[in-house]
Amino acid sequence: MKYIFLDMEWNQAVCKEQTVNGLTGEIIRIGALMFDEDLNEIARHYSCVIPKFYKQMNKNVGKLTGLKNSAITYGMSFPNAIACFVKWIGDEECIILTWGSEDEKIMRSNLAAYKLTGVKLPEFYDVQRIYGNKITKDNKQYALTAALGQMQLPTELPPHNALNDAIYTARLAKAAGLLSYLPEYDVISGEIEEYRRLLSEVYYLNIHENCSRESILKSDKVNDCLCPVCDIKMKRQEFIFHKDNCAVSYAECPEHGEYYIKLKIKECPDGGVSVTRKMKILTPQNRAFYRAKAEEAEARKAAQLVGG
Numbered sequence: 673m674k675y676i677f678l679d680m681e682w683n684q685a686v687c688k689e690q691t692v693n694g695l696t697g698e699i700i701r702i703g704a705l706m707f708d709e710d711l712n713e714i715a716r717h718y719s720c721v722i723p724k725f726y727k728q729m730n731k732n733v734g735k736l737t738g739l740k741n742s743a744i745t746y747g748m749s750f751p752n753a754i755a756c757f758v759k760w761i762g763d764e765e766c767i768i769l770t771w772g773s774e775d776e777k778i779m780r781s782n783l784a785a786y787k788l789t790g791v792k793l794p795e796f797y798d799v800q801r802i803y804g805n806k807i808t809k810d811n812k813q814y815a816l817t818a819a820l821g822q823m824q825l826p827t828e829l830p831p832h833n834a835l836n837d838a839i840y841t842a843r844l845a846k847a848a849g850l851l852s853y854l855p856e857y858d859v860i861s862g863e864i865e866e867y868r869r870l871l872s873e874v875y876y877l878n879i880h881e882n883c884s885r886e887s888i889l890k891s892d893k894v895n896d897c898l899c900p901v902c903d904i905k906m907k908r909q910e911f912i913f914h915k916d917n918c919a920v921s922y923a924e925c926p927e928h929g930e931y932y933i934k935l936k937i938k939e940c941p942d943g944g945v946s947v948t949r950k951m952k953i954l955t956p957q958n959r960a961f962y963r964a965k966a967e968e969a970e971a972r973k974a975a976q977l978v979g980g
């Protein structure tokens with residue numbers, strides 16, 4: 673069994689009109705490292721690919737990779753580059769390891785765009801998933817350089833270069849022992865999918881009562897936030913009103929993580945009050961917003977005390 677660490681760079685269309693159906697990125701660089709079973713490096717592969725669809729360097733891609741327009745005018749055509757890559761991989765049993773799942777998607781879409789249906793590649797495994805599930809244990813997607821920093825590994829090479837990022841992926845996988853979790857890959861993947869599904873899910877609750885705004889805001893229905901997964905009452909932060917009718921908070925289930933909570937209060941024409949509560953997985957941005965608003969509220973209170 674051999675391990676191939678693969679990273680690629682791809683160009684994108686410069687405008688919407690130029691976009692070829694199904695092709696979000698066209699491969700311009702392929703970088704790969706080959707390791708034996710004991711994780712000793714045995715070979716390297718690097719190729720420059722001349723794009724056929726997106727011949728003009730996209731501004732953002734150019735900024736990220738440091739590649740100029742002239743850098744995509746030399747090398748090989750994609751069919752030749754892929755033939756070289758397949759030959760380099762050889763016949764021995766192996767798998768391809770990448771950081772994130774984009775490389776596999778891009779590879780498949782490029783093969784399809786070039787109608788290279790006969791090309792057989794080894795199975796892809798996304799080690800970023802293993803890292804998020806087993807090392808940071810939060811199922812998040814960390815950028816390669818961020819993960820290297822967390823593991824206190826050197827980052828002496830310029831990133832967003834296909835070969836360098838393949839080197840970094842291999843370095844990280846080795847240091848964090850990521851390949852030892854490959855037998856559990858399907859379970860890990862399942863947990864990641866579930867986390868992403870939860871992340872996109874929004875839980876709504878609407879309460880309408882014929883009472884005052886004060887009493888509805890004191891009611892258990894509004895205040896008790898149950899975990900959407902296990903239904904336990906979560907420990908919640910104070911609601912902070914950042915507008916007259918809008919409040920934010922967050923709550924935590926020890927098992928299923930933190931949820932961001934938004935309240936919208938509306939006084940209805942019939943004399944009643946309506947409260948809509950929206951709950952979703954807390955993001956770092958949500959937490960920062962909550963903290964900023966809590967500080968503002970604190971400052972207002974202090975100013976009132978001084979003034980009053």
Ligand SMILES: [Zn+2]
Pocket residue numbers: 899900901902903904925926927928929
């Ligand atoms: Zn829970």
